[in-house]
Amino acid sequence: MALMSTGTKSHRDTWMLAAARTARGVNFGWWLQVLAGPLVIGSAAGAAALLLLRHRFPAGPAWSWPAGAGGLLLVLALVAWLVARRRFESPERSMVRIEDSMRLRNALSAAHAGVAPWPEPPAQIDAGLGWRWQRVAAPPLAALCLLLAGLFVPVGALPGANEAPSEEPIAWEKIDADLERLDQEDVVDESYLEEMRKKLEEMRAKDEEEWFSHSSLEATDSLKKRHENELQRLEREAGRADRALGNLQKNAGSLSQERKEQLLQQFDDALQGMQNGALRPNQELLQQLQQLNPNDLGQLNPDQLQQLRENLQKCGQACQDCQGGGEGEDWMDELMAGEGDQPGEGEGDRPGKGGIDRGPGEAGGVLGKEGESLKTGDLETLEAKDLSRALPGDLLQIQDGEHQVDETATTDHAGGAVGTTGSGGDRVWRESLDPDEQRALKRFFE
Structure with a gap:
């Protein structure tokens, strides 16, 4: 079982x-x-x-x-x-x-x-x-x-996938570079930089196809002009304030009361101009300028005053560099200075930028020493050595001469000839044209 x-x-x-x-x-x-x-x-x-x-x-x-x-x-x-x-x-x-x-x-x-x-x-x-x-x-x-x-299976990349992004307007790149330079120099107020960056980001946020539209280019041009005006204003006012402080410091004992008041007013105007614009110096420099009393310059520490002037110069130089007035323009300054310029009194050491006595004025030899005249444009005779090689139209000789005019009066002629002496236009055509031609000319000029 x-x-x-x-x-x-x-x-x-x-x-x-x-x-x-x-x-x-x-x-x-x-x-x-x-x-x-x-x-x-x-x-x-x-x-x-x-x-x-x-x-x-x-x-x-x-x-x-x-x-x-x-x-x-x-x-x-x-x-x-x-x-x-x-x-x-x-x-x-x-x-x-x-x-x-x-x-x-x-x-x-x-x-x-x-x-x-x-x-x-x-x-x-x-x-x-x-x-x-x-x-x-x-x-x-x-x-x-x-x-x-x-x-x-091999496939090609989407057109533009491997290409660089669309290029934005050059003005945006220029403003970006200026803002970056000002940020690195740390001489201006941060609020202006943030405001400009925000406006640029708003423009970039639009569709790339609208970047070069009419309205976008107008907005870009307006923003660029505003930025350039602010740079020029701050550079101008910082330079005015620096020159006023320099003249007050160096010539405090020799200035007349009227001239001193003019320099004080110049400093106050420059300070007011720096405060009123959108682009202002940084808070530290602005507070130092506001607390400064130009009447008491003699009592201030020279090192502190020199540092203040250097900060003003740095601020103005940063604005000038953003406008293209950096090291690349030094050669133009040297050229315009000339060879025979004499430094003026006061702060300025170049023609036209003197101190309180205004300097020497115009510079001599602005474009250098004048060279020997080449007599361009004068017509001269070329002596042809071999006339067999001359071409039609070549200039062979120039000489002065006078027209030979026959001043003998036309006399009367007998025997059916013209009986009177020609005068005016009669002497030109009545004696040389037949009757039909004379009538045709007469009808033409009537």
Whole structure:
């Protein structure tokens, strides 16, 4: 009995294993059938998406494209499995398929129900099913080819993707450079720099196609002119204040009361001008100028006064550099200074920029020493050595001469000739034209 039980159990396991294997094959076939259509369509759409993404973002990470393709396949496989599971076959049903294919006359069903012993399994169990690999492999291969094409087919970058960003108006770059220079020098109030940067950012926030529109260029030109006017104003007022302080410091003992009042008024006007504009010196310098009493310059520390003047000069120089008056213009200053200029009294040491006595005035030899005249424009005779080489139109000789005028009066002639002496226009045409010509000329001038 034990041997019979062991053999029966062995037969049962063999048949059940064959039924489970058949069920897995059937279910796998249903999953492939449901997946085939969406796999091809989804792969085609994925390949197109990959090509478009590679076209638009050529600098994207290389691993992202295969990862995206793998994620697409995983989603399609999961959806197909959920749809196909409604048709999946259980091992018991596959057992019926086996006994029908092998014509066992319900022997397996009866043995599974426990009413009959399990038959001895043959060497090969046939479920009556087979794979058509051409139909099974075609959709996955097509999907694989499409995705590989989307990953590796060469595509050109989107026009302009690898190009530099659109160039903005030159005025914006110039204002940016000026603001950066003023910020580094730390000589002006930060509020002006922040306001100008905010206005530039508002202009840049617009669509690039509108950067060079009429309205945008007008706004840019207005902002540029305002910025240039502020630079010129601060440079001018800082220079006036510095010159006034310098003259008061150097000539405090020799100045008349009237001249001293003029310099004090000049300093007050310059200080007021620096405070009124949008571009002002930094708070520290401005407070020092406001607290300064020019009447008490003699009581101040010379080092502190010199430092104050240096700060004013630094402020004016920064504004001048922003306007293009930096080191590149030194050669022009040297040229305009001339060779024979004499320094004036007071602070100024160049022509026209003297101190309280105004200096020497105009500089001699502004453009250098005058060279020898080349007599350009004079007509001179060239002596031709070989007249055989002369060309028509060549000038050979110039000489002065006078017209030879015949002053003899016309006399009367007898025998049918003109009886009177010609005068005026009569002498020109009446004696040389026939009657028809004379009448024609007369009608023309009437």
